[in-house]
Each structure stands twice: as structure tokens, then as C-alpha cells.
Amino acid sequence: MRLPLLFAAGVLGTLVAGWTFFDLGKPVWSPAETKLIASLSLSALPKLPPDPSNAVGDDPAAAALGRALFFDTRLSGNGKVACASCHLPDRQFQDGTPRATGMGKTNRRTMPIAGTAYSPWLFWDGRRDSQWAQALGPLESLVEHGADRTQITRLVAANYAAVYEALFGLLPEVTALPEHATPLGTDAAKVAWTALPEQQRDAVNRVFANVGKAIAAFERTINPRPTRFDAFADALVAGRDTNGLLTPEEADGLRLFVGKAECTKCHNGPLFTDQHFHNTGVPASPGLPDDQGRIVATAQVLSDPFNCLGAYSDAGPDDCAELRYMDRDGEDLVRAYKPPSLRGVAARPPYMHAGQFDSLAAVLRHYNEAPGAPGGHSELKPLAMSQAELTALEAFLGTLTETSVGGGQ
Template sequence: MKKQTTAIVLGLAVMAAPLGAEMPRPEGLAALGDVPVPGSNPQTDAKVELGKILFFDPILSGNYNMPCSACHLPDAGWAIQAPISFGYPGTTHWRNSQTIVNSGHYKKLFWAGASGSLEHQARSAARGGVAGNGEDDMMESRLAFVPEYRERFADVFGDDWPNIRHAYDAIAAFERSINQTDTPFDLYMNGDDAALSEQQVRGLELFAGKANCISCHNGPLLSDEKYYNTGVPPYSGWEDDEIAQITFRFEIFAKGATEEMYREIKDDPGLYFRTKEKADKGKFRTPSLRYTKYTYPYMHNGMIETLADVVDFYNDGGGLNDFADNKSAQIRPLNLSDGEKADLVAFLESLSGDEILIDEPDIPDMQPLPAVAN
């Protein structure tokens, strides 16, 4: 009789298959399906096309310089390959830019779940103090000066003049069209045993077993969308980058921290800004592991450079930050061997397929202003 072992992890059964047996497919993981679409903003080809143009057009930003694509570059994982995202010229952001790939599957957006929909996220980004820095009435007025937008908004939404809320609806529709459901992992979970290499299958078993990544990275999105403090160290730029320091202090002040926190804190409080609960300091939402091959560096502040570094970080039991008292209990040393770490990295790479690249659209011109007679 062939030997077979079972590891039980948080109620999730992981079978180590004997030679010739069915390949292991852990409970708690699944292939990604179609993106959910809210009834209030149905997808149409014309709406997606309008959203695509607006995504690349700097017209929806305060100084006419920061389109969505400035921080979500297609050739940089639909994010940016730098620790901290960009601000408008003369500023910087204070958190890592997250990819829009598969973002329509999230129930909440941003690192601390501040937006409940892509529509709301688009508006928040366009109006953000160090990102878009735009005002709705100003951006809406600009749209009205573009004949092509007047025509497209009338066709898609029936607007007499472009409605700024409909602009965010269109951008959200475009973002919901950027998905990847044919990764090696998805093909494997849908029954293709050959889609993963032997090393990746070993990594999958570690992911759901000894390494216990599945306790937080589960479901089709590979995220439980809950919040944890994993001990990620503070952003290093706050030590010597004056502009980053100014942005950080502005965000601390704007989000309602106490005076003591404003004067003394040197790390990102994360979820605390939304709940004002001390137990939430340093907690951030579990990100999806999909498309991570292209979205380096990692974590909310980009302080971990490669997937191998991420595995090392968790193998060591996470790190230490200014909110060590809140470090989540799940984060503890994994005792993985070098070979096991390599297997786990190989599996993580199977969660990304081919790079998603598109041709950028032509940006329409504003109509010329009428000449003024002397």
C-alpha cells in the first residue's frame, strides 16, 4: 500500500499525493473567475473604451500632469516598480502603488480598505492630496471643453455635459477589464496537471501546509482581505528625504492623529487611521499574490525587493516596526530549508501569467478658445 500523509492547517486539508495519484489541489484555493460587476455600473464596450482614455489622460488631476497611468504603468505591473508611489510634481506619495490587475475582485481598495468600490477609489485617487490633487468641478469643466468627451459621455451615459461621477464610473469599468485568469496556477486548479512544474507543486504544498501562507492568502484572489501587522519596517526614505517627510507629516495630520502621534510617530499607522483603535496600528490589508511577478517591490511601503526576500522575511517570522505590540500572532518563524524556500518562490511565480500590455489610446484635444477681439 502506498503511503499518503495529510497536513491539517487551520481546517484546510492538504494531501501529499503518492506517485500516480491525483495531483494535490488544496481546499481554500481556487481559480479566479469573472470579475463581479455592480448593477449600478454595468460594463459596456463603449464605457470601457471611455474609461481607458480617461485612465491615460492627465485632465483628471489638479495640475493637469497626473493621469491614473502615472502611478499604474502597464509595463511596471500596472503599478510602479519603486517603493513609494508618485505625487504631483514637487511632492511624493507615502505608500506603495498597488496594481489594478484583478482589482475589481477586491471588496475594499487601498492598503487600509478606505474605498469600498473601484468607482470610489478612482475619485479618491483623482482628488488625493499628494496624487491627483484635483477638484471635481474643475475637472468636470475641463471635460466639457473636449468635443470628443462631450460626444462619448452623451453616448455612454446620456449626459448633456460630462458628469464627473460618470468619469469615475468609466475608469472603474476599464479597470474591471484588466484581469488575468489564465495563470499556470489557474490552469492547474482547473484540472491541467501539467500547468505547474514539480517544483511549483512542492511549493503549493508548502504554501498550504508548512509555510501556512494560506491562512491569509486564500480564496480565488489569494487574499482574505483582512488586516495584519507583519512587522514590515518603516519606509527608509523618511530618514533622509525631506519631501517624503513633509508628505508623511501631512498625512499624519490630515488623517486625525493625536498631537503626540503627529510629533513623535515615525511609522505608518495603517488601519488605525480608519478605526482609531490602538490595536490596529501597523495593520494593512492582505494583498493578492496574483501578478506579483511584475509588481515589485513589495509591502505597503515597498521595503522588500523580491519574492525571494518576501519568503525570507516570513521565514524569519516577519520583522519589527514601531507597532511591535500589535504584531499579528500568525507571523512566526517557518523553519523552511533553502530548498523549500526556492520551491515556495517557484509557486508564487505561477500566480502570474504573461505580462498584460496594451497600446495607449490617443488623448483628445480641448476645443480652441474663441479669439478675443482687441
């Protein structure tokens, strides 16, 4: 079959709609495509803004304390579980399993950490509004760390008192505290918590919050590293030679990513996520409780005593706009989840909030076919991409992984 080719001024092109144009064998990118590609480069990532709810968020001493706490297995009910048990530094601070395992097994996938300091919402459903508030949840979850507030307060007093007090002021007297007390967790721990005077509960809560703030200070130092895609994007924008930075198949995949595949509707910006919540028709995971996603989490984040507006936040009266003005209900929040960053995505299967897909190929087939959602309304529409296009798109996603997979510290 003869293809309609046009030779003019050294340009080899095609009149078939949607085909790539070439200049002396090199892809030609339109101004709109170039602008969108530039917006995806890590070079476009702005300086990390301060977290007004965490006064020590950018304090190196707090980050050092947070790092120690992050790897400390004593912050668990059995002395064996640390934050790093699921957030493995050599696995992009995630664990490569469908669902996280600590003291027990959770119902959701461990999310990577790099770049999450830019997000106003944490967890798949956004039920916490800061990194420090997020860090506190797993500590008291019976299937994750299985620890409690008085246990953690006593641990800090026994092992981290000097550095803690240099950052946050005097620790409360802990000798009279019960070994295990919390408003969450076991029935015995709840009873012990209720028996504490309000002043003691407040003092323990403040230590607990500060532990989260220190861990968050460490996590704010974890950022993604440049990839082959970034080298290509920066060269393209600067008008430098891009030859050899992407293969022809990867370049085709990039063109699909910013065009026909509509990936940038959710995966946009330098972190390849819009930080919002979307129902993309992901199937329910067999055997797990019904998971409604964001529609449930809005009430959880509003009632969280450690949110931006809470008593343990360092934010001022004019801060916390995300929390104040967030969407609280509506069908679009049913089974809606936050898209994680696609940076490093090819190196961290399985995928989705409960590891429903074991490969990128399976994810791309799902988005191409756009099946109906098990609840709520899926935003997807069939894309009618060929197998060759799906393969090219997967090849491009591989360019978002750094050569040496690590934490990006």
C-alpha cells in the same frame, strides 16, 4: 544515510512526516490539498457581481469613456500625469517602484488593478469602498494628479460632453465656474470652492463622481489571466495528467503554500487575497510619516462623501452592507493592510505597502522569521522553514505569473 522507504502497489513513499508521497514518481495530493488547490484556480472565480453604487459599472460606453479618461494627462495639475502614469498596462497596471510618483512622491506603493473590482475595499488601508470612489482620491491629491473638481468638470465639458451626457445626462453650465476649486488641495482652491453656491458645488460633485464611475467601468474590465498554476490546478481537479505542468520544486512550493507556510490564511481564493486587513509586522519605511494603516482608514471611508451610503452613490437602502457593518476599531487594525493579489507577484518587485522589501526572497524570510511589528500586534509566528523550502515556495509563486506580463484586459 538510509531512508525508510516503503514499496507497495507501485507506490514509493516515505515514513518521514511531512515528506511528499509519490505514485510512480508523481506527487500524490490529499483530498484536502486538492480541494484547497481547486479553490485557488482562476476557474473558481465567480462572475463579477454588479456594483450597486455604480449604475454604469458594466456599461461598455462608460468603460470606453473611462479608458479615455484613464490615459488622459489633462486630468492633472501639470498636464503630464494620468492614471496610467503609475498604473502601467504593460506592468500589471502598477509601476515597479517603492512609492508612486505623480506631481510629487507618495508614501505608498502603487497597487495592481486586475481583479480589484471584486474587493469591497480599495487602497492598502481600504479608505475607499468602491473603485469609482478610489479613482477620485488621486485626482485631487497634490502629490498625484494635483487636479481639482472644477478643472475636471470643465475638461469633461470641453472634450467629452457628448459621450458624458449620453451616459449621465446634461452637464452643468461651466462658463461661470472658477478654473480651480475644490474642498481639498490648495488654499486658493478651497476658498474658491467655499464661494460657490451649494447647488453649483453639488453639480460639480456629481460630474466628479461620474468621472470616477466611468474610470471604474474601465477598471472592471481588467482581470487576471490564467497561469501555469491554473493549468495544473484544473488538470489536478479533473483527474487529468499533470506531468510537466509544474516542476518538482514548484510542486513542493505549492504544498508548502497550502500547508506548512500557512500562506492561505491571507492569500486565499482565486485572487490569492482574502480582501481583509492584516498586521504582518512589516517594518516602517525610514523617513516617512508614521503609517497606522486600517485603524485610520475606517474614519476616512465613513466620512467620504462618495462612499456607498453617500449622496452620489447609486446604491439602494439595502445595499452597502460592507460599509455598514465593518470593524471600526481595535488593536488588530493598527498597521493592518490589505494583502494584494499574489497573481503576477514574481514580476512586480518591490513589495509591501511602501516597497520595504526588494525581492520575494526577502519577503519570505520576513514571514519565516516573524519579527515583531513596529506598532500594533503582528499576526505572524515563526515558521521554521529551511532555505530549500523557502526556495521552493518562491519557485511556486513564479507559476502565478502569466507568460506575457500585461494588464489582463
